[in-house]
Amino acid sequence: xxxxxxxxxxxxxxxxxxxxxxxxxxxxxxxxxxxxxxxxxxxxxxxxxxxxxxxxxxxxxxxxxxxxxxxxxxxxxxxxxxxxxxxxxxxxxxxxxxxxxxxxxxxxxxxxxxxxxxxxxxxxxxxxxxxxxxxxxxxxxxxxxxxxxxxxxxxxxxxxxxxxxxxxxxxxxxxxxxxxxxxxxxxxxxxxxxxxxxxxxxxxxxxxxxxxxxxxxxxxxxxxxxxxxxxxxxxxxxxxxxxxxxxxxxxxxxxxxxxxxxxxxxxxxxxxxxxxxxxxxxxxxxxxxxxxxxxxxxxxxxxxxxxxxxxxxxxxxxxxxxxxxxxxx
Ligand code: TXA
Ligand code: MG
Numbered sequence: 001x002x003x004x005x006x007x008x009x010x011x012x013x014x015x016x017x018x019x020x021x022x023x024x025x026x027x028x029x030x031x032x033x034x035x036x037x038x039x040x041x042x043x044x045x046x047x048x049x050x051x052x053x054x055x056x057x058x059x060x061x062x063x064x065x066x067x068x069x070x071x072x073x074x075x076x077x078x079x080x081x082x083x084x085x086x087x088x089x090x091x092x093x094x095x096x097x098x099x100x101x102x103x104x105x106x107x108x109x110x111x112x113x114x115x116x117x118x119x120x121x122x123x124x125x126x127x128x129x130x131x132x133x134x135x136x137x138x139x140x141x142x143x144x145x146x147x148x149x150x151x152x153x154x155x156x157x158x159x160x161x162x163x164x165x166x167x168x169x170x171x172x173x174x175x176x177x178x179x180x181x182x183x184x185x186x187x188x189x190x191x192x193x194x195x196x197x198x199x200x201x202x203x204x205x206x207x208x209x210x211x212x213x214x215x216x217x218x219x220x221x222x223x224x225x226x227x228x229x230x231x232x233x234x235x236x237x238x239x240x241x242x243x244x245x246x247x248x249x250x251x252x253x254x255x256x257x258x259x260x261x262x263x264x265x266x267x268x269x270x271x272x273x274x275x276x277x278x279x280x281x282x283x284x285x286x287x288x289x290x291x292x293x294x295x296x297x298x299x300x301x302x303x304x305x306x307x308x309x310x311x312x313x314x315x316x317x318x319x320x321x322x323x324x325x326x327x328x329x
Contacts, residue, residue, distance in 0.1 A: 017128065020171045021135045024049075029056055029166075031145040031159040032132060033173025034124040036097045036182050036199070037152035037291065038159045039068065039142030040167065044078075047109040050141045054111075056166040058148040064114035065141040066099050066182075067121050070133035078105050078121050078139060085209055086187050092208040095125035097182040097199040112141050118188050128173040144181060145170075151231050151298070151326070154179050154291050161295070179288035180318050185213070197317040199287065215317075230325040231291075233298040237305045237327045245308050257302035259293060261286060265308055275302050283315050290319065294326070 020030045024041065027049035032041045040056060042049040044067045054061050067078050072090040075082055079102040086100055104119035113119050121139075124130065133140060144152035145159045145167075153159045156172035183198025185205065193214040194202055205213045235257070240248065242262060249268055252258065257275040260266065269276050277293050279286045297305050307323065310316050 016171055017132055017135065020132060020169060023168045024132075024136060024140070027052075028168035029053060031153075031156070031163065031167055031170040032129050032140065032142060033126050033156075033171060033176065034068070034129050034142075035126045035176060036124070036178045036180060037154055037176055038145040038156070038170075039066075039129075039140070040145040040159075040163065041068070041140040041142040043136070044108070044112055044139040044141040047111045050109065050111045053141065053143060056163060057143065057146070059143065060148075061111075062114040063143075064116050064118075064120060065112050065143050067108070067112060067119060067139040067141050068129070068133060069121060069123050069139050070130055072123060074139065075100075075102075075121060076105075078108055078119055079103060080105055083187055085192065085211075088209060089185070089187075089205065090123070093200055093204075094123040095130060096123070097125075097178050098122065099182045099184045099196075099198075101184065101186040101188055101195065103188060118186075120184065122182055126173055126176075128171060132171065149230055149232055151233055151291050151294050152181060153295070154288075158292070158295050161299075175288075175292070177288065178284075179291055180322060183318070197321045199284075199318060201315060201317065203314065229328045231322050232326050232328075233294050233305065235298050235302055235305050237294075237307060237323075239307050239309050239323050239327045241309045245306060248306070252306070255301060255303045257297045257300065257305045258308075259297070259305060260308035261310070262308060275300055283311075283319070286310065287319055290322070 023030050024043050027046050029052050030041050032039050040053055042053050072094055099120050099122040101118050101120050104113055108119050146152045147162045154176040156170045159170050178199050183200040184196040186193045186195050202213050202215045252274050254273050259277045261279045261281045310319050
């Protein structure tokens with residue numbers, strides 16, 4: 001633990017950038033900061049390096065990875081047909097938390113795509129990650145840097161908590177600004193379809209494209225890797241509508257952690273001997289701290305987490321999606 005943590009400190013900043021680039025060129029795994037969550041990166045052109053990702057995470061081999069690129073101009077290096085609307089979306093949202101699924105170029109390894117004929121590509125906006133990608137001049141295959149099915153990390157410390165000893169280094173870029181994984185949109189069909197809700201909403205995509213974007217209401221397991229039980233804390237999580245949470249609070253004890261955002265719950269937990277964590281009522285700030293808060297509570301004394309159900313409107317669909325999976329038993 002200590003050794004890796006020292007490496008992390010050494011890797012912070014521009015000297016760290018050079019060392020991270022070198023390790024990646026040598027086929028090693030480096031956890032990298034993005035604006036959404038930390039990723040566990042390998043050179044996407046080195047299949048043996050990419051294979052190490054699955055081993056470190058304990059992730060099934062058929063779960064495809066996202067290739068991260070420095071610029072939209074590199075999109076055609078990883079894909080074959082690029083429809084016009086991909087360029088429209090890239091112009092509006094890249095660099096940023098939006099992943100495209102497109103037909104893969106022949107050289108893209110099946111290890112990256114989990115054997116799928118398509119590939120996920122994203123241009124992230126974190127400046128350190130962009131600098132790393134530019135320096136390397138290749139794509140980085142990177143899933144979120146958490147053990148399979150666990151909560152994604154939004155700080156370098158949380159990466160180490162889950163993967164220490166299994167990776168070569170962490171490039172510390174501070175706390176992630178967005179805090180939840182990117183929106184994934186399938187662009188292999190005539191109508192764009194959201195495969196994973198994320199920070200870029202359906203309304204935003206439709207406004208830019210001027211056409212309908214499909215977003216299945218029900219959770220879909222059509223794509224391997226998009227599983228129902230995911231993003232799970234070790235401590236059981238109960239997501240409760242506000243009224244239910246308020247009614248249940250009198251049965252809580254000092255081992256109950258309560259995560260909430262409303263003033264109504266704030267008033268009632270005041271003065272009680274509970275572990276409490278107040279999240280922002282503003283969606284972007286809520287999303288930014290959600291995983292961080294769950295990590296914190298997971299490492300606390302709590303034996304159960306009660307979470308006040310967030311608002312049900314569309315702007316919160318990524319938060320609702322992640323919580324439904326985190327609470328699934
Ligand atoms: O924000 C993010 O997207 C983060 C950061 C690190 O970029 N990455 C991330 O990766 O969340 P991961 O592996 O945890 O989730 C990516 C998901 C996969 O589970 C899979 O469902 C989907 O992307 N995916 C990737 N390639 C795909 C493909 N060819 N077809 C369908 N789905 C794909
Ligand atoms: Mg993930």
